[in-house]
Amino acid sequence: MGSRTASSDGDLLGIGEAASRTGVSERALRYWQQLGLITPTGTTPGGLRRYSEADTARVARLRELQELLGFGLEEIRAVFDNEDRLESLRAEYHAEQTDAARRRELIAEGLQVRAGLRSTVVARIEALQRFLDELDTERARLQRVLDEGVPGEAQPAGSNR
Amino acid sequence: MGSRTASSDGDLLGIGEAASRTGVSERALRYWQQLGLITPTGTTPGGLRRYSEADTARVARLRELQELLGFGLEEIRAVFDNEDRLESLRAEYHAEQTDAARRRELIAEGLQVRAGLRSTVVARIEALQRFLDELDTERARLQRVLDEGVPGEAQPAGSNR
DNA sequence: CACTCCCCTGACGTAAACGTCAGGGGAGTG
DNA sequence: CACTCCCCTGACGTTTACGTCAGGGGAGTG
Structure with missing residues (x-):
């Protein structure tokens, strides 16, 4: 099974490949x-980073939080930290039964974080929806003007200047 | 009823009031x-800025584009420039001087810009919606884990309901 | 006029999120 | 072994969007 196509160990990627596949820079x-946000799954003895699919997925998620929600890296860290705790909880569970109270506590915390995230997302969607509605209203008005050659004198809605 | 809380010029605000009402800094x-994004409607002979309601509305709009859509100030400038052209077109129209072809051209341009904005907004809403769906899925899974005390690694047969 | 706020214009400082070298190894290839 | 990429670690530079003084006027008030 030892194919040495380009730079493949198992199915891990060098930083160059990982970067170009996720569309971000190596830097x-x-x-x-x-x-501490994205730690490559592996490292060669020589010190080269090796990224797994899970790593690149995490990168994609980071980008989403960054671009979609406008989160800063510290906020993203908070989200990731929480997810990681839940993940390690799953690992613990499979290994051996962790203290039930502790487990419930962690899961409850996870639910809280998700609830917070959820309301943030919902609020943003609603705001965007309102924005969209206004846009469409304006668009309709402009279209009418274009079609009829008459401006909508109707409303006092004003822009500056 | 002599008011002093802000210089009472008709209904224009000083920069301090304008800032606190819109929730941004004077800076x-x-x-x-x-x-060139927000130009106060008036200026006192002494050089003090005087903001109108239209000005503060414009500020609110700028903030929306910034926070909601993550636009940079240059992108916002592009949007504003377009809107301003349309606005001045309306003014020109009332002055009965622009020729029809030019007017149609400007309006068409306005429609294009709005269409671009619209698709940006729609795309973002959709992405956020997907994000939300994933969140809810995860949330449901966590809730199940919490209720049943069993992780949903892979659950073939429904044991619930 | 004297006070007291509020505001003005520079001009330097800052935080976030990387960009961009410089100098030096690691990993396959012929 | 010699090459050629790719990659590594500093470390200083850059952009965006303001924050923060410093020094000096403007506008009502008593």
Whole structure:
């Protein structure tokens, strides 16, 4: 099974491949690692980073939180930290039964974080929806003007200047 | 009824009032003015900025584009420039001087910009919706775990309901 | 006029999130 | 072994969007 196509060990990627596949820069990947946000699954004895599919998925998720929700890296860290705790909880569970109270506590915490995230997302969707509605109203007005050659004198809605 | 809380000029606000009402800093207002984004409707002979309601509305709009859509100030400028052209078109129209072809051209341009904005907004809403769905799925899973005390690693047969 | 706020214009400082070298190894290839 | 990429670790530079003084006027008030 030892194919040495390009740079493949198992199915891990070098930083260059990982970067180009996720559409981010190598610098960004190193930076995020510095902040403890994205740690490559593996490292060669020589010190080269090796990224797994899970790693690149995590990168995609980071980008979503960044671009979609406008989160800063510290906020993202908070989300990731929580998810990681839940993940390790799953690992613990499979290994051996962790203290039930502790487990419930962690899961409850996870639910809280998700609830917070959820309301943030919902609020943003609603705001965007309102924004969209206004846009459509304006669009309709403009279209009418274009079709009829008459401006809508109707409303006092004003822009500056 | 002599008011002193802000210089009472008709209904224009000083920069301090304008800032606190819109929830931004005075510095930001001055900065945005430097970039040509928010120009106060009036200025006192002494050089003090006077903001109208339209001005503060514009500020609110800027904030929306910034926070909601993550636009940079240059992108916002593009949107504003377009809106301003349309606005001045309306003014021109009332002055009965623009020729029809030019008018149609400007309006068409306005429609294009709005269409672009619209698709941006729609795309973002959809992405957020997907994000929300995933969140809810995860939330449901966690809730199940919490209720049943069993992790949903893979559950073939429904034991619930 | 004297006070007291509020405001003005520079101009330097800052935080976040990387960009961009410089200098030096690691890993396959012929 | 010699090459050629790819990658590594600092470390300083850059952009965006303001924050923060410093020094000096403007506008009502008593």
